[in-house]
Amino acid sequence: MSGPCGRAEADRALEKSLVEATSRARVERGVPMSRHTSFKIGGPADFLVTVESAGELLRVLGECRGRRVPFLVLGRGTNLLVRDGGIRGVVVRPAGDLAATTFDGERVRAGAAAGLADLARECGRRGLSGMEFAVGIPGSVGGAVIMNAGAYDSEMAKVVESADFITSRDLIESVPAGLLEFGYRTSRPQREGWVVVSATLRLACGDLAAIRRREEENTAKREARQPIDLPSAGSVFKRPPGRYAGTLIQEAGCQGLRVGDAQVSERHAGFIVNLGSATARDVLELIERVRQAVQAHAGVWLEPELRIVGED
Ligand SMILES: Cc1cc2nc3c(=O)[nH]c(=O)nc-3n(C[C@H](O)[C@H](O)[C@H](O)COP(=O)(O)OP(=O)(O)OC[C@H]3O[C@@H](n4cnc5c(N)ncnc54)[C@H](O)[C@@H]3O)c2cc1C
Incomplete structure (x- = not known):
């Protein structure tokens, strides 16, 4: 399809299919990315689609892939510089059910949209140790897995047991940590463009006061230096x-x-x-x-x- 009319028609068809995959209120056009990045910088995304469940995420990505429309999955936009011309195609923003967390003994399952710092604090309150490093990292669980976020001698690689992804095959697959090839601020999902749906973390029962002390030390260091x-x-x-x-x-x-x-x-x-x-x-x-x-x-x-x- 070529020319401005062809483009407008393709955009209308894409919008219709995105709306069907989610609901009208959650498909927005021309949204400035400066509203969705911690830098407060970035031109408009052609489409910003907020998805509230794994099913919606699967359907939206399926539409994009089927129509060969590029997409970018957004976390909390805290590690992103979006250029001034904005983003062509679809920015997909996980939310709703995808922010859910469940605790089961020393295991925590957190959706991609869960806030990393809030999750870290909740783990600490429950006496689970391992996430103290993350109390001041403002991203989402999805972004943290992709970036192997870390601080103060720890990182996601040390706590992730497995994670659920949408890979290029358009199905949700659980991948154990051993296959995620975490490195310094890199991971296999980052290289391969897998989309994080959720992550399962394996923590350790710890001493509440000691956890609280480590969290406070890390917060104080951040406040003093950043x-x-x-x-x-x-x-x-x-x-x-x-x-x-x-x-x-x-x-x-x-x-x-x-x-x-x-x-x-x-x-x-x-x-x-x-x-x-x-x-x-x-x-x-x-x-x-x-x-x-x-x-x-x-x-x-x-x-x-x-x-x-x-x-x-
Ligand atoms: C004040 C400040 C302090 C920070 N301190 C630290 C720190 O100590 N350590 C550290 O490591 N980082 C730090 N960061 C950077 C940032 O918070 C982390 O890299 C964080 O993990 C990014 O998460 P996000 O949700 O914001 O990802 P985004 O910035 O939204 O995205 C980052 C990348 O991940 C991809 N992505 C996001 N979600 C998904 C998903 N569900 N599936 C697939 N891909 C996805 C995006 O496409 C993009 O490529 C800091 C940032 C700020 C602003």
């Missing part, structure tokens, strides 16, 4: 082997460096913050300047940790 009062997407760069990206950036003289309203955080040089009206273009230019400076100063080429998606 610019949590300003929009950001967390650490911009991966930690190079044996080094800290923030220290390298500081040593290269980039702390406080600014392009438009995007700034290398004065509090933590590993973060870029949005001072108000930063665009993705500003952030991308700042990222390049920082990379060049660190390369020139320390001979290290920094790799982005945040996911950069969408069109210019």
Whole structure:
């Protein structure tokens, strides 16, 4: 199908099938992604579809695949830089039943849309140890599995026992942790584009006071070191082997460096913050300047940790 009329017709047909797969209220057009990212940056998604159950998720992805329409599954948008031109195709946002959690002894099953930090705190309240590292990570369980989110010497890889995914075969498959190939901020599902439906975590019974103390220590470290009062997407760069990206950036003289309203955080040089009206273009230019400076100063080429998606 070609030309603007053909495109409009294809979009109407796609919208109709998405509505049938969910319900009208949950299919929105042209939604600015700046509303759905912690950076508060990002152009419009052609379609934003909120799905409330595994069945709806399966049907929507099936429609996209069947029509060869690209899709992106959104968690809480806390590790995303969406370019200013927005996202062509469908952004799928799990919610509703997909945020459910169930506790069974030392096992916790959490839907992809469950908030990671809330889940971590609930585990702590129940005397389950293992999730203290996650109390300040603002993402969803789905995003955390994909990114192998971690902090303070722990990470999802240490607690995930198995997870349910929609793979390219359009069915829900349970995959044990041993096959998930977790690495530093990577995973097999990330590489293969699998969609997380839920994850089962295996924790350990622990001492309530000790768990609470570790949670408070981790929260205090974050509050002291991270610019949590300003929009950001967390650490911009991966930690190079044996080094800290923030220290390298500081040593290269980039702390406080600014392009438009995007700034290398004065509090933590590993973060870029949005001072108000930063665009993705500003952030991308700042990222390049920082990379060049660190390369020139320390001979290290920094790799982005945040996911950069969408069109210019
Ligand atoms: C202030 C701040 C502090 C942070 N601190 C940390 C930290 O200490 N450690 C850390 O690791 N991260 C940290 N982050 C980054 C971020 O919170 C994590 O990477 C988190 O796991 C991302 O989850 P999300 O739901 O926001 O994912 P999103 O940002 O929405 O998405 C990230 C990627 O996962 C994919 N995705 C999301 N959900 C699914 C799903 N259900 N199925 C398939 N793919 C999916 C997206 O398509 C995208 O590619 C921080 C971010 C902020 C803003």
